[in-house]
Amino acid sequence: MTDPNPYNKYKQTQIETANQGKLIVMLYDGAIKFLNIALDNMTPRKYDIVNNNIIKAQDIITELSLSLNMDAGGEISQNLFNLYMYFKKRLLEANVNKDPEIIKHTIDLLKNLRDAWEQVSATETKNDNAANMASKGSFSIEG
DSSP states (O other): OOOSOHHHHHHHHHHHHOOHHHHHHHHHHHHHHHHHHHHHTTTTTOHHHHHHHHHHHHHHHHHHHHTOOHHHHHHHHHHHHHHHHHHHHHHHHHHHHTOHHHHHHHHHHHHHHHHHHHHHHHHHHHHHHHHHHHHHOOOOOOO
């Protein structure tokens, strides 16, 4: 069954063709988006929306932690894992206490990590493009 919404088709293609760094950036974007939705709904006290979006962000953070290669990543993977567990703990506290400051702080930290991953992804893409060009050889026409 095909999806009649072209945006969903575009998003699916974007996910299927993204390199690993870009996928991680997309996960961070999703977590930040859901936390912003939760934050926006704190003031009108729509706590069901707040709860659902904090849980969605926690689910994304769980996926990020599960994607870590603890064997190959060494200390960096362990530090990221610790950060992800800290985020989940703080978001649980934010959800229970409906504390917007915890959410704001978590968003700031996620944005910093997202920006770092975007730089990694850009370097990865540049290296992929260079390798792709090198494998095609060179071509010259002289007249």
